[in-house]
Amino acid sequence: MPSPASDLRAFVARIPKTETHLHLEGSLPLELARRIDPIAFASPPPYWHPDYRFHGFALFQEQFDSCFFKWFVSPENYYESCRRVFADVVAQNCVYLECSFHLGTAERIGQTPFREIARAIHAAKPPGLELRLYLGMFRDHYAGHFARVVDEAITWDEVAGVDLHGFENPEFQPWSAEIWSRVRALGKTTKAHAGEFSPAADVRRAVEFLGTRRVQHGLGALQDPATLALLREHDVTLDMTPISNVKLRAVPSMREHPIQQFLDAGIRCTVSTDDPMLFGNQLNDEYLALATDTGLSRATLLKIARHGFEVADLPTATKQRYFTELANLSE
Numbered sequence: 543m544p545s546p547a548s549d550l551r552a553f554v555a556r557i558p559k560t561e562t563h564l565h566l567e568g569s570l571p572l573e574l575a576r577r578i579d580p581i582a583f584a585s586p587p588p589y590w591h592p593d594y595r596f597h598g599f600a601l602f603q604e605q606f607d608s609c610f611f612k613w614f615v616s617p618e619n620y621y622e623s624c625r626r627v628f629a630d631v632v633a634q635n636c637v638y639l640e641c642s643f644h645l646g647t648a649e650r651i652g653q654t655p656f657r658e659i660a661r662a663i664h665a666a667k668p669p670g671l672e673l674r675l676y677l678g679m680f681r682d683h684y685a686g687h688f689a690r691v692v693d694e695a696i697t698w699d700e701v702a703g704v705d706l707h708g709f710e711n712p713e714f715q716p717w718s719a720e721i722w723s724r725v726r727a728l729g730k731t732t733k734a735h736a737g738e739f740s741p742a743a744d745v746r747r748a749v750e751f752l753g754t755r756r757v758q759h760g761l762g763a764l765q766d767p768a769t770l771a772l773l774r775e776h777d778v779t780l781d782m783t784p785i786s787n788v789k790l791r792a793v794p795s796m797r798e799h800p801i802q803q804f805l806d807a808g809i810r811c812t813v814s815t816d817d818p819m820l821f822g823n824q825l826n827d828e829y830l831a832l833a834t835d836t837g838l839s840r841a842t843l844l845k846i847a848r849h850g851f852e853v854a855d856l857p858t859a860t861k862q863r864y865f866t867e868l869a870n871l872s873e
């Protein structure tokens with residue numbers, strides 16, 4: 543007879559899933575990190591351990607600057623990494639992926655046209671995976687060469703939308719509201735990281751000032767009932783990443799992760815891995831942790847998976863097929 547743990551694992555594996563919050567540079571596979579630094583990555587890094595906690599966001603960001611960004615210097619290297627990452631995503635029974643690549647790469651690729659990066663990422667997509675690629679940037683990134691790159695990139699077919707990454711300060715700047723509105727006018731999707739560490743007011747600004755309906759994290763909103771009401775009123779989706787939240791100390795423990803409170807408040811929440819190279823996580827681990835440590839029911843796991851398809855950029859008939867598949871799993 544299977545144990546409850548292996549039964550749960552099998553159940554999670556059967557759930558068709560989406561992943562809607564994944565940073566490609568934070569997904570660098572270990573074997574490629576090893577090519578950059580064979581000694582530091584001879585074995586899995588310490589931060590893959592479940593009990594590891596980052597001491598502040600700056601140290602987390604430092605890993606990108608000191609190692610990961612060194613890989614992402616050419617279309618070929620993006621292709622190499624994405625091919626492996628996308629195969630891992632598909633192995634989690636994930637059929638729809640929204641991931642971002644970082645504007646900072648524009649500085650590292652020399653004379654190569656930046657669009658080649660977006661093309662290389664799409665070329666790495668395996669059959670059976672729907673891919674939507676986002677251009678990610680910092681809150682103060684829009685200047686000089688970067689501004690010209692953003693102005694062009696938002697019009698490319700390869701780019702499905704934009705996201706604001708990194709430190710949740712400074713406040714959102716006027717350029718971002720202007721660009722975000724231009725991106726939506728092009729029929730594309732806008733996102734922003736807010737409320738991972740920042741308060742409810744920052745989440746509110748993402749919705750009201752930037753006009754986004756896709757907030758990455760959004761945890762801070764829980765402190766303010768009026769902001770929760772705003773999220774409901776505007777049908778905002780929170781793309782959450784529980785293991786990342788715990789390891790970065792945005793929440794004290796997985797047991798205390800507030801996703802259930804958001805769901806109870808009528809907010810649509812999805813679940814993703816954020817930066818698997820930093821957290822040593824895969825998508826099924828997120829669902830398992832929510833069931834095992836946070837105490838979410840199987841029905842709630844299915845609801846979260848359904849939320850991902852509700853917000854996905856997929857034809858209605860395709861969504862309906864996944865809704866039916868999820869409903870069948872609940873019987």
Ligand SMILES: [Zn+2]
Nearest residue numbers: 563735758816
């Ligand atoms: Zn993120």
